[in-house]
Amino acid sequence: MRVLSSLFALALFATASAVPARQSSHRAVLESRHHLPAGWTKRGGLNKRGEVPVRINLRQNNLERSEELLMDVSDPESPNYGKHYTAKQVADLFAPSKESVETVKGWLREASVASHRVKYNHGQGSVTLNMTVAELEELLHAEYDIYEHDTGALHVACESYSVPATVKHHVDFITPTLHFNVPLSKRDENAHSGASKAALIGQPGHSAVQPHQGAAVESIFTDLRNCSKQTTLDCLRALYKIDYEPVVKDKNSYGIVEYTPQAYVPSDLDLFFKNFSRGTIGYRPKLVSFDGGVVQNNQTGFDFNVESNLDLQYAIGLVHPAPVTLYQVGDLVEGASFNNFLDGIDSSYCGGDDPNLDGIYPDPSNATGSYKGPEDCGTAKPTYVISISYSINEAETTPAYEERQCNEYMKLGMQGVTVFYSSGDHGVAGRRGYCIDPVTGAFSPNGTRFTPSFPSTCPWVTSVGATQINPNSTVFDPEGACEQFIYSGGGFSDVFPMPEYQKTAVAKYFKDYNPPYTAKQYNNSQMTRGFPDISANGANYVTAIDGNFSLVYGTSASSPVAGSIFTLINDARLALGLRPIGFINPVLYKNAWALNDITMGGNQGCGTPGFTAVPGWDPVTGLGTPNFEKLRDLFLTLLFSA
The missing domain is CATH 3.40.50.200 (Peptidase S8/S53 domain)
Known part of the structure; x- marks a missing residue:
C-alpha cells in the first residue's frame, strides 16, 4: 500500500494535536528544501495520529572508497585494470556495516520505539517500521503537513528533517519525507509547472530526452x-x-x-x-x-x-x-x-x-x-x-x-x-x-x-x-x-x-x-x-x-x-x-x-x-x-x- 493512501484513509483533516517543542544541540539536517515545487501550497489540517510506513535507508559500507575501487579496475594505468568484480562481491563490499545497523536500532530504542516494531532487511540495506505522523515528527524533528497542488492533488510531506549527529553518517535518506514529485491529475499532464514523477518517464513529455x-x-x-x-x-x-x-x-x-x-x-x-x-x-x-x-x-x-x-x-x-x-x-x-x-x-x-x-x-x-x-x-x-x-x-x-x-x-x-x-x-x-x-x-x-x-x-x-x-x-x-x-x-x-x-x-x-x-x-x-x-x-x-x-x-x-x-x-x-x-x-x-x-x-x-x-x-x-x-x-x- 502506498504511503499516501494509508494517510488519506485516516481522516487527513482531523484536528492535529500540538507538537511539543524540541530542543537539541546535537542534530544534523539530513535533507531540506528551500522552496516548494511550483504549484504546491501548504493546506494544513493533517491528522497526526495517522500511521505511515517508514523506511530508513542505511548508508552503504565503503562508499567513501567507491571512486578509488572503480578506478582501480577502470583506469588503464592501474595494475588491476579490467579485473572486474562479481555481483556478489560488489553486494558484500557495500552492504551496510554492523555498526550502522546497531547505531540506527539504538537511536530508535532511545526514541522509545519497541524492538518488535523494527525490521532490518540485510539484502536491501534498510530498516522499516510503522509510525504515527506524530511519532515520526518527534523522531525526525520535522513538521509534516498536507500540501495541495493547483490541480487538486494532495500530498503529505515535510520540508526538512534531521537526525542525531551520531546517526547522520549511517543513513542515506528516509521516506516519507520531503519528496513532492507525486503523480498529478490528468489536468496537469500538459501543464508547465511542477516536476515529473520519475515513474512517468515513459509517458510522452515527461522525459528531458524526447525525440x-x-x-x-x-x-x-x-x-x-x-x-x-x-x-x-x-x-x-x-x-x-x-x-x-x-x-x-x-x-x-x-x-x-x-x-x-x-x-x-x-x-x-x-x-x-x-x-x-x-x-x-x-x-x-x-x-x-x-x-x-x-x-x-x-x-x-x-x-x-x-x-x-x-x-x-x-x-x-x-x-x-x-x-x-x-x-x-x-x-x-x-x-x-x-x-x-x-x-x-x-x-x-x-x-x-x-x-x-x-x-x-x-x-x-x-x-x-x-x-x-x-x-x-x-x-x-x-x-x-x-x-x-x-x-x-x-x-x-x-x-x-x-x-x-x-x-x-x-x-x-x-x-x-x-x-x-x-x-x-x-x-x-x-x-x-x-x-x-x-x-x-x-x-x-x-x-x-x-x-x-x-x-x-x-x-x-x-x-x-x-x-x-x-x-x-x-x-x-x-x-x-x-x-x-x-x-x-x-x-x-x-x-x-x-x-x-x-x-x-x-x-x-x-x-x-x-x-x-x-x-x-x-x-x-x-x-x-x-x-x-x-x-x-x-x-x-x-x-x-x-x-x-x-x-x-x-x-x-x-x-x-x-x-x-x-x-x-x-x-x-x-x-x-x-x-x-x-x-x-x-x-x-x-x-x-x-x-x-x-x-x-x-x-x-x-x-x-x-x-x-x-x-x-x-x-x-x-x-x-x-x-x-x-x-x-x-x-x-x-x-x-x-
Whole structure:
C-alpha cells in the first residue's frame, strides 16, 4: 500500500494535536528544501495520529572508497585494470556495516520505539517500521503537513528533517519525507509547472530526452553525399569508420532500456531493415520484462513508438548479428523509473525505492493492465553495454535520491558494465526547454538558471551529447554540435563533485575558454561534474514509424549509436579472449586522440547562447565523437584476459 493512501484513509483533516517543542544541540539536517515545487501550497489540517510506513535507508559500507575501487579496475594505468568484480562481491563490499545497523536500532530504542516494531532487511540495506505522523515528527524533528497542488492533488510531506549527529553518517535518506514529485491529475499532464514523477518517464513529455519529429521522408537517399539531409546506417558507418562484422555473437550482449508505454512496432523494424539491413528482416530483440513491462500496441503514433523504434532500428542495424536485449520496464498503469530498472538487474538494490517517485509493485491499482506480480529484483543479469535514452531534470529530485542511484551505476562499472545515457535535447535548459527561476526555484519558460539532466550528471555513466553533419557538408567533413530541432544537453552538475578522471580536461576548458556566465546561471565553482563525456550524431535519422519514414532528431539517437559502437569493440575483444571494456570514461579522457574533436556549434537555452564547442572537452559535445578504428585499436592494446 502506498504511503499516501494509508494517510488519506485516516481522516487527513482531523484536528492535529500540538507538537511539543524540541530542543537539541546535537542534530544534523539530513535533507531540506528551500522552496516548494511550483504549484504546491501548504493546506494544513493533517491528522497526526495517522500511521505511515517508514523506511530508513542505511548508508552503504565503503562508499567513501567507491571512486578509488572503480578506478582501480577502470583506469588503464592501474595494475588491476579490467579485473572486474562479481555481483556478489560488489553486494558484500557495500552492504551496510554492523555498526550502522546497531547505531540506527539504538537511536530508535532511545526514541522509545519497541524492538518488535523494527525490521532490518540485510539484502536491501534498510530498516522499516510503522509510525504515527506524530511519532515520526518527534523522531525526525520535522513538521509534516498536507500540501495541495493547483490541480487538486494532495500530498503529505515535510520540508526538512534531521537526525542525531551520531546517526547522520549511517543513513542515506528516509521516506516519507520531503519528496513532492507525486503523480498529478490528468489536468496537469500538459501543464508547465511542477516536476515529473520519475515513474512517468515513459509517458510522452515527461522525459528531458524526447525525440523530435522532422519532415516526412518521401524518398530515401543512398549516396553518402546526402548524409547531411538524411542519416542512415551507411552514413553512420562512414562517419565513424565502422567497417566491422561481429564474430562472437552469443558471447556478447547489448541492452536497450524502454519505459512503458513506449513500445516498438515489429512491422516498422522490418520496414526499416528491408531498406537498410535486409539480413536483419524478421529479427526481434530478446524481451526482458520488469514489473509487467509490455510491448503495448493500444497507444500508437509518434509519441508512443518513436523512441523504441529509433533505438532498436539503429542498435540492431549496427551490431547484428550480435544479440540485442530489450529491457521493457513497468506496466501500463503504474509506469516505472530508473530505479525500477536497476532493481530488476540487482537484487541487492531493491527496497530503497521512493513511493512518491518510483513505480511500486505489485501495482496497487485495480485498473486493467496493472501488474500484480512481485517486484522484479535481480531477475536478469545486466548486459555488457546498456543504453538509456531518457532523463529527468537534476533539480526534480533530491540529492540523496540521485546519489543512491548514482552509486548503483558505480557498482555496475565495477562489474564491467558500460552504461550510456542521453545528455538532453534542450541545450542548457531542462525538460520542455524550461529553466529554473533563481528566486522561486520553480521551472519556468522564463527561468534563467541552467538545468542539468540526471542521470547524465552521475560521474559513473557515460553521457552522450548530439552532433550533426553540417548543412552542405559530407561524412568526410568535421561535424558540429547539433543545432537542428534540438540542442545537445550539457553543462555542470549542481549535485555531483567532479570525478578525478575529468579534472585535467575540465580545468583546461575553464583556463582556455571560461564561459561568460556567473553563478546565477550555473554552478561555476569548477569543482562539479561536467557533461556530456562524448557525442554522436543526433540529426536527420531516417526512422520507420507506424508504416512510414520520418526524420527524427535527438540525443535519443546519439546514445544507442554510441552504445552500438562500443558493443562492437567488446566483440573484437571477446574474439581474442579478452574481457568486456567496462566503465570507459577514464580510458577516453586519457586518450582523447581516439575521438573526433568537435569545435563548432553551441547548446543554447535559458535565454542565452549556452556553451560553445571548442577544442578539447567542452560542455556541449564532450571529448567528441567516436572513431571506431582508433577506439578498437586502443582497447585491444589493453590486454586484460577473460
